[in-house]
Amino acid sequence: MTEQPPRRERVVLSQRRNARMMRTRVEVQEQTEVGDALVRGLMRAQLGIALRLAAAVIVVIVAIPLTGTVFPWLTSVEILGVRLNWLVLVFALYPLLYVAGRIYVHFAEQAERDFLRVVDDETDHE
Structure with a gap:
């Protein structure tokens, strides 16, 4: 006997969910009250x-000259003919700024993913 393939069923819930997701995304795009509140929340999180x-980077940057002021002998220290304050700039400050930028991008993207999750989850509860 030949087996017949399973009968196809139409799943209605997934279509309704997509329609709800689309409506929420349209609210964000058209800047309705709900969409505006969601976008403002994302902007507040990123800000x-x-x-x-x-603030963390400024604290570190301000600490560098304060250290030189508190310990004046550090400003005259030379390593391989290069003053210590220049070495601190090259090997500490610039990498710090790069890492701070990478950290910001990581957390900003995470906030955007959370925003999309909120938009998608909100449609599930309607």
């Missing part, structure tokens, strides 16, 4: 990340 990271 918070930027401000906290900037």
Whole structure:
């Protein structure tokens, strides 16, 4: 006996969910009240990340000259004919700025992923 392939069924819930997701995305694109609130939340999250990271970087940058002021003998130290303050700039400050940029991008992208998850989850509860 030949086996017949299983009968195809139409799944309605997945189509409705896609329609809801589309409606929420349209609300964001058309800047309705709901969409505007969601986008403002994303912008606040990214601004918070930027401000906290900037504060941490500023603290480190301000600490470099303060260290030279508190310990004046450090400003005259030379390693291989190069003053220590230039070595600190090259090997500490610039990599710090690069790492801070990478950290910001990572957390900003995570905030965007969370934003998309909120938009998608919101459609599940309607």
